Amino acid sequence: MSAETTLENTAQQSNLEKFIYDDQIARMFALATLVWGVVAFLVGIIIATELAFPSVNLGLDLITFGRLRPLHTNAAIFAFAGNAIFTAVYYSTQRLCRARMWSDLLSRLHFWGWQLIILSAALTLPLGITQSKEYAELEWPIDIAIAVVWVGFFGVNFFMTLARRRERHMYVALWFYIATIVTVALLHVFNNLVVPIGLFKSYSVYAGVQDAFMQWWYGHNAVAFFLTTPFLGLMYYFLPKAANRPIFSYKLSILHFWSLVFIYIWAGPHHLHYTALPQWASTLGMLFSIMLWMPSWGGMINGLLTLRGAWQKVTSDPVLKFFVVGITFYGMSTFEGPVLSIKSVNALSHYTDWTIAHVHAGALGWNGFMTFGMLYWLLPRLFQTELYSTRLANLHFWLGTVGILLYIFPIYVAGLTQGLMWRAITDTGQLAYPNFVETVRVLIPLYFIRAVGGVVYLSGALLLGYNFLQTWKTRPAKYEEVEHFAAPLEKQYEDDPAPESRLTGVLEVAKKLDVFEQLAWHRRWERLPRLMTIWVIIAVVAASLFEIIPTFLIRSNVPTIATVTPYTPLELAGRDIYVAEGCYNCHSQMIRPMLAETKRYGEYSKPGEFVYDHPFQWGSRRIGPDLAREGGKQSNLWHVRHFRNPELMTQGSIMPPYPWLETRKLNFKTIPDRVWAASYLGAPYDEAALTDSIALAKKQAKAIADDIHRQDGPAGLEDKQVVALIAYLQRLGTDLFKTPKAEKPSAEPNSAKTGNKTAHAEAAETR
16 A cells, blocks of 8 residues: 555545645746736836936837836836735745635636736826826726726635635734735725726826825825735745744734734825825824834844844845845835834925835835745745756845845935925025926936946846746656645634733732733634734724824815816816826925925915815926926916927926827817716816817817917917817916906895805915
8 A cells, every 4th residue: 555545544534634735826926926027127227217318218108207107116016016925825825724725716817817907007007098196097997807806816715715724823924914905905995986987087086185195095005015014924924934943923923913904004194294184184194104113123023033043044045135135124114114204304305216215125125025035935846846046046136135225325315315405595595496407407327326226136137037947947847736634623612721810919900911911812813814804904994084084074174265166178188188198207286385395386285276186196206396386387388399398498307208299189079078077076067168168178279279379389289189288287276376256146145245255265365
């Protein structure tokens, strides 16, 4: 009788179940991680190069900075990091649960569905099909596909695997995976509620301040629950495996997990300091951001101390090298994040490249290095052979380390330079650098060094690709499918008896605290995935509602301004061109109440100015100047020539030319749908705008085109995209200074007079 037959008979007699892990799905996601990682890094280098040399786009609209930047961020986050997450989850969950994934079909649907979503993003974003919300740019059909794939395929498969597990207690990595799946689903759904006006266009149901709040509630927590919690799960599983050491502290991992889940969700509003968001909300975000420092460093310490007694391996094992540097970057980023959330620091750093440096240190340092370490650990196991070259892996480590340092330090310097130059005031109280382009020219050498650092980092990733390919080539003709045996979980289970207090001679409350601190209650939770999931949902939803409900319901948060009116039909179309060209990637529309900003741009922005902005266009960085008060600053002809050749109008400008705006026709037929959607979302259009929007748009376009021609500009622009975009730009920030229309005589003079006075007063208060 063979050993296998004996084992099988023993299993039958012992009520053991036989199962085989599905490593093919982990192999598929690992390959996708590598491929999309190279794409993300390559696109990043292209746009970094365009900052130093705008002509690199060769005059092609598809690869301008504004259109490619969302592709780069989406590829880095959802394609590269996303596939890395799935590789880790599919490999580790099966082993931690001692069970094959619940459904091979759902696993494959998840894989191919996610790759199709990424491909859709790669096709639509360069075409200018975007919602313009950072990290959530994809339009509504793709958003629906994301929800189906994430919840219907990935989430169901994961939780059903938990339900069918053969390991009673869930390991810490699974806790982080639970938090990831649940919270990302909530963030994605609520941030992407839109009114579609076509297959490739929609308007956010939120406007202005509320939209900004929702976006950064999503944006900050996308970082938290897509780039942090799943990678911590990855760390808690793969680091002890690679070091062959148990995790340093079980208690610290519990503290790390729950404090992150409960605190992180509050911190989003710190992205909106000194904007039109209510101050209480951004202050609350700052306080919770600072509190985040403690649990984040608890996780970092737990990771690094797991290597106690194994540090000698770090010098020779490339996997541990990647993990150590990755965890170190996690510690640096989670220290820097709270610092950046402090209002006085944020006043300097916001809109500058400092934030970009912070993001890249986290994404390329923490996420990138943890992914590389995981892949090098997995390659021999997934392909059931030796890693092709440890030497190349070590070379990759050093190229990656040098590359990221060369990449982020110039960006930090650029960020500090921008912030200090923007706010510099002379002894006479004037701006030291009144011309914005002065603050751009000094950054060109830093942009160049940044691009070189990106090339070095990418070359390391290409080495991984070569190692990956060569290792794959030496795989066996047929993968061995190792059979595992484990008993199913019995329905009845009794927890260990509740511990007693170890203290004597103290108050009863102290004894209860001592019992609580022994964490027997948490040990019980670890065998109850539904209970743990419910607590994660409670933590996330409670914190979100605490901030969202007042922001949406308290009227004083967004005071109305009587002179702010909806965009005209042509301006609405122009605004959509602004969005499609990705102008928000370089220009903000938010003047903060700071001396340097009001002297440079004009009156600071008011919440009531954005009530018809679906979505908001405040932006998050200033490669170019703020445009919140752009209306009326330049002539229509100046804008035409500026779009044709920015360098001609502003010497030293790094804005790419947009000559196609003068030749592409504006599709007037879509304007009624845009007006209808804006009206549905609350814009008070009159009957003429609702029923004759095309005629109104053509009339305004003709007036602008005639004005351009009168100034010796080109003729015949009345049906071109450029006039719509100019109409929108000339409107920006002008409503605040208009004179309110006089109220018509009313049958109730007293009440009408009172109401009119209120409207005037509100308008006056904003000046």
